[in-house]
Amino acid sequence: MKLQPDRLDVQSILAYGAGWVGLGSNGVAEKIDYSIVIGSRGEKFAWNCTRFDQLTAEHFALLASLKPELVIFGSGTRLQFPPPLFLQGLMAQRIGLETMDTLAACRTYNILAGEGRHVIAALLIEPQEA
Structure with missing residues (x-):
């Protein structure tokens, strides 16, 4: 039984590893090694942070301004929850996180x-130590 298409018609994540993700859209692949925001409607821009402790309420307000149904926050190599204060803009607009x-x-x-x-998807990509 086939549950999903072989190819997504939206921007997708083709691969990932420690310190990088591979994005694909319209047959073009790109390796990203910095924190990034991507969206199913073509949104794609660098997210100005490299560590969880650099995040601020403004980072999440920017996500709220995109008005998605849902934000998926990738908190780095381990699960870390942002303070509720940072999420007020999302909650005010009833956007899930x-x-x-x-x-x-x-x-x-x-x-x-x-x-x-x-x-x-707001993905925190932590730089890998050499």
Whole structure:
């Protein structure tokens, strides 16, 4: 039984690993090694943070301004929850937020985007030590 298409018609995450994600859209693949926000409606921009402790309420207000149904927050290599104060803009607009480690967020984003949902993935990509 086939449950999902072989190819998504939206921007998707093709691969991921420690310190990077591979994005794909319209047959073009790109390796990203910095924190990024992507969306099922084509949103894509760098997210100005490299560590969880750099996040502020403004980071999440920016996500709320995109007006998605749901934000998937990839908190890095381990699960870390943002303070409720940071989420006021999302809550005021009744936008859901799911927090998970970044690799789980990548998988979840693809599933929801493939269902046609307006979803935003805010992925914290932590730099790898050399």
